[in-house]
Amino acid sequence: MKLRLLHFPLSPFGRKLRLALFEKEILAEIEAATPWEMDADLTARNPAGTLPLLEVDGEAVICPSSAIAEFLEDLGQGAALWPEDPLERAEARRITAWFDEKFHREVTELTLYEKVHKRLKRTGNPDAARMRAGQHNIRIHLDYLSYLADRRNWLAGDALSYADLAAAGHLSCVDYCGDVPWDDYPAAKDWYSRMKSRPSFRSLLADRVGGMAPAKHYADLDF
Amino acid sequence: MKLRLLHFPLSPFGRKLRLALFEKEILAEIEAATPWEMDADLTARNPAGTLPLLEVDGEAVICPSSAIAEFLEDLGQGAALWPEDPLERAEARRITAWFDEKFHREVTELTLYEKVHKRLKRTGNPDAARMRAGQHNIRIHLDYLSYLADRRNWLAGDALSYADLAAAGHLSCVDYCGDVPWDDYPAAKDWYSRMKSRPSFRSLLADRVGGMAPAKHYADLDF
Structure with a gap:
């Protein structure tokens, strides 16, 4: 599975996920972008027009950051970032x-x-x-x-x-x-x-x- | 496990959970309350001072509604409200x-x-x-x-x-x-x-x- 995270560097939500990918040692392409400079292109992928978003195998798009966090946990790879109990x-x-x-x-x-x-x-x-x-x-x-x-x-x-x-x-x-x-x-x-x-x-x-x-x-x- | 949901009737978040409890056929006490009339009592249980909150066995408190929804899914009881894939x-x-x-x-x-x-x-x-x-x-x-x-x-x-x-x-x-x-x-x-x-x-x-x-x-x- 090929993952690509698009994020704005001064976004708390993007940062949460960059930290998570690193802590979990999940391999992903991590690319900085500026949401207000990519309007039409962005809303085609996320109707809410926000970053971060996670592309999966160049097709599926996951957003917002709460759904991406759950998806990364669902992969069952690396350190768990939700407690077991x-x-x-x-x-x-x-x-x-x-x-x-x-x-x-x-x-x-x-x-x-x-x-x-x-x-x-x-x-x-x-x-x-x-x-x-x-x-x-x-x-x-x-x-x-x-x-x-x-x-x-x-x-x-x-x-x-x-x-x-x-x-x-x-x-x-x-x-x-x-x-x-x-x-x-x-x-x-x-x-x-x-x-x-x-x-x-x-x-x-x-x-x-x-x-x-x-x-x-x-x-x-x-x- | 004894569950008790405290909710404000005209809260969209409380309503989401009342629907979920019913759809999943999870037995819970469901009690209406007015957050701004229960201030100190409420913030002792939820520092954010908001409803809905879910009491578990009269002790643990779960909030906000996003965490309660995940907790109800974690119970693995009744109809799943997140897809499997x-x-x-x-x-x-x-x-x-x-x-x-x-x-x-x-x-x-x-x-x-x-x-x-x-x-x-x-x-x-x-x-x-x-x-x-x-x-x-x-x-x-x-x-x-x-x-x-x-x-x-x-x-x-x-x-x-x-x-x-x-x-x-x-x-x-x-x-x-x-x-x-x-x-x-x-x-x-x-x-x-x-x-x-x-x-x-x-x-x-x-x-x-x-x-x-x-x-x-x-x-x-x-x-």
């Missing part, structure tokens, strides 16, 4: 959805999308009130992440799961624009430091988008 | 996410939440511009639903799946406030008519919330 699996799914839905709406859209995506898409200037709201909200989320990281080895329990990959996908994108106050949240910082040191993370730290440099500490393992 | 399963997940994410953002939030939820929560008056946008957007979605219903027996393929339950959850809620122009979309109407006639749908058609009567044709099988 149904209740623990449900907990990992809860935290994955927490980041992909709640954190996305309350932080990612108000920081990264305001600062970076709007500029790349040329859809207007960043909205200062929205950015302030995002910077306020991220502290609530870092509190919760610290609470989890204090009590568990990984965010959903003993083993690395999609919960960690989803959280790291969002936080690494927001960190690209320097909006994560790591020093006030040592437990969250320790968890992120462990994520950042994994070989799967390397390609994320090398991402550069639209001539915008990342925050100084972005790729620094000792941040 | 991994690519078909991915397609069913794509359409489920289409309704639970895209339709929710582009239609449900702009119609049902403006008209009904705001009034029940006493959080202000409906915003006319948002409602107009929702009524515009629903036509695009009904076009897409008709396209799918014209080509397939059920929305994701040959068999009923979570894709149908998610779509019916949203559309039945929006239909409660009379905002679905069924007559302009015969293929979508035919699909909804088949959904509406299923025994699993009966309790949804009997819902009455906060003294607000549903649209006239809401519970009518011949609408």
Whole structure:
């Protein structure tokens, strides 16, 4: 089976899957693309017009990222990223959805999308009130992440799961624009430091988008 | 295993699960609740503060609805609501996410939440511009639903799946406030008519919330 992932480098959802492919050691062609520069071509493959999408054998297209994650698990190859126990699996799914839905709406859209995506898409200037709201909200989320990281080895329990990959996908994108106050949240910082040191993370730290440099500490393992 | 579903009757996500429990013939206590009237009690069980949630043996709590749906499938009881084939399963997940994410953002939030939820929560008056946008957007979605219903027996393929339950959850809620122009979309109407006639749908058609009567044709099988 020939797999090809099309992703936008500063997308948390694409990053979750790039991490997953690497952690599971699944062989796939991974290609960066810019969704708003490939409109008709993209909507023919995904009517929702979004990336990431996964092509299977050059024909079938899987999207959005939640369905791709489940599909990669269904392959039964490499490390499992959902726990075996149904209740623990449900907990990992809860935290994955927490980041992909709640954190996305309350932080990612108000920081990264305001600062970076709007500029790349040329859809207007960043909205200062929205950015302030995002910077306020991220502290609530870092509190919760610290609470989890204090009590568990990984965010959903003993083993690395999609919960960690989803959280790291969002936080690494927001960190690209320097909006994560790591020093006030040592437990969250320790968890992120462990994520950042994994070989799967390397390609994320090398991402550069639209001539915008990342925050100084972005790729620094000792941040 | 003792299951108890807490749901808000005019929630598309709660409705998807009520339909699923019935279609799968899984025995569960199903209790209606109002999330904004149970704040501290609710956030102790679900930090996100949302319904639906599923209690397992009076202890474990599963949320949000996407994790509950997967958990119900994991029980391996009753009719499967994800197709067996991994690519078909991915397609069913794509359409489920289409309704639970895209339709929710582009239609449900702009119609049902403006008209009904705001009034029940006493959080202000409906915003006319948002409602107009929702009524515009629903036509695009009904076009897409008709396209799918014209080509397939059920929305994701040959068999009923979570894709149908998610779509019916949203559309039945929006239909409660009379905002679905069924007559302009015969293929979508035919699909909804088949959904509406299923025994699993009966309790949804009997819902009455906060003294607000549903649209006239809401519970009518011949609408």
